[in-house]
Amino acid sequence: MPFTHVAALLPLDTLGHYLHWHFIEISVANFIVIVLMVATFITALVAPFPGRRRRKENQ
């Protein structure tokens, strides 16, 4: 796919989108990054780590 087609999917020359909640104002892009960080953190806590069971059995 040519670069211009990709750029058309994600236009970067438009005004940013912002979320407002009382005194809190945050761009949608930053909000998505924070949501992804929280999701990664929770996944890291609950996702099984490869080889963990085998290591425990060996001990």
Added chain:
Amino acid sequence: MSYTEIERQWTTRLRRRFVHLLPPEKLLPDTQPTYVSSWIYVFGVTTLSALVVVIASGSLLALRGPQWWHTSSVGHFVNSLHLWSVEIFFFAMVVHLWGKYFMAAWRGGRALTWMTGVVTFLTSIAAAFTGYVSQTNFDSQWISTQAKDGINATGAGAYFNVLNMGQMLMWHILLLPLAAVVLTALHVLLVRIKGVVPPFEEHVEVNA
């Protein structure tokens, strides 16, 4: 040179102190405790790996200069590599920070490890900021003119002028990366000395 003289040499004493503090098997251990086999322990080394890419891509940008990273396709690629490795660096560092915060990673005499991590985080924010104002494009002009009032309000503007492109570039490519790398090395060495923080012990209630 007598044996006593060798014993009194500062190099001998310093080497013994280092080896006592961090013997080779602790500096490069063969294994880690079982509790380290969790995804939450992965983000420290992810941050470290991203830092290596940040420094390598930044070095390439420094070698070729702004005309290259603004106009050539390879330059655009390396420029993007530098940006996205920084994004991953901060992303992983924040998850690492949350993980360590909820583990109370300063336990067991690890206060200095925690504090070097905090200072490295703050130094990295300053390094990223000076990078944004050193891009030599409209974005960097916008960010620096927006930031100047805030910086000047703190009084730091007399020494740290965000509109001074040369000064910001020097901070970005020498002082702050040097500080970040030295602090990171110190942080990793402290982790090696004290070991990775264990999870909280489970309190089992025994019914009589």
